[in-house]
Amino acid sequence: MxxxxxxxxxxxxxxxxxxxxxxxxxxxxxxxxxxxxxxxxxxxxxxxxxxxxxSDKQALLRELGKQGFELVASRLSAAVERGGVDGVRELLVAFVRYAHEDPVHYRSLFLGDKPQIDRPDRPEDVNPAFALLSEHVAECVAQGVLEGDVVATSAVLWTAVHGAATVIVTFERCPFGSWETYAETMVDTALAGVHARPVTG
Structure with a gap:
């Protein structure tokens, strides 16, 4: 037996x-x-x-969501080669690149009609990709190259790249020309914003 x-x-x-x-x-x-x-x-x-x-379809989707976030986090981690703000920029651009290269996965993970994961109070507890971003932002705050609340700053940057990624996967052709240029411009603008006006919690 x-x-x-x-x-x-x-x-x-x-x-x-x-x-x-x-x-x-x-x-x-x-x-x-x-x-x-x-x-x-x-x-x-x-x-x-x-x-x-x-137990049901939602339980299966939650597990798919968990594995999906881990996959995205691994991909973003592999894309970061530098530290400081340059590393944050690499991570954010890599997120938009992931959405562009795998739009089906991005849509099912981030744009589904129903939540695929449990939603605790702290986003970094459920989303290792967001946790990775927060770690890099925390490093920048510790170095004094960024100011403000780590989680709130990370959330603003995360929201910016989500917007860019969603535009890119929604339109058959990026309405702003090259998707790479658009993504990099969005990331640079978001980073300049949180640098010029620190985000408080």
Whole structure:
């Protein structure tokens, strides 16, 4: 009889298989195309069997959201090569680049109709990408190159790049010319703003 550890490992593998197929389904048909019945059919499972791994569709989406944020954080971290404000700029531009290169993932993670994650009071507790930005902003504040509240400043910068990313993925062609130039201009403008007028909590 399989040991508890072996059973848990197999269960974890099946759970990840379900998540991976759900991600593929979303990429193929968009978030509205994801249903538990359709997902079970693609996997060759009975629909009710999925509920032994996820209590409902929202539970599955929350886990997809958690993994999605971790993936974005990893991508942003790899893009940052410098410290200080230059590192913050690299991270913010990398976020817009991610949205441009993977618009389906961006839409499902950030523009879905329903929240995919729990929303505690502190955004850095649920979104490791935002936490990464906050760490770099905190470094700038500690160095004296930025002033203001770390979380509030991070939120303003995060909002600015979300706006830019959403424009880029919404329009078939960026209405402001080169998306790279637009993204860099938005990031530089946001950084200049928080530098000139420190954000308080």
């Amino acid at each position: 399989p040991s508890r550890t072996a059973r848990e490992r197999v269960r974890g593998e099946v759970r990840q298989e379900i998540l991976d197929e759900a991600e593929r389904l979303i990429r193929a048909e968009g978030l509205p195309g994801l249903t538990m019945r359709k997902l079970a059919s693609r996997l060759g499972y009975a629909p009710m069997s999925l509920y032994s791994y996820f």
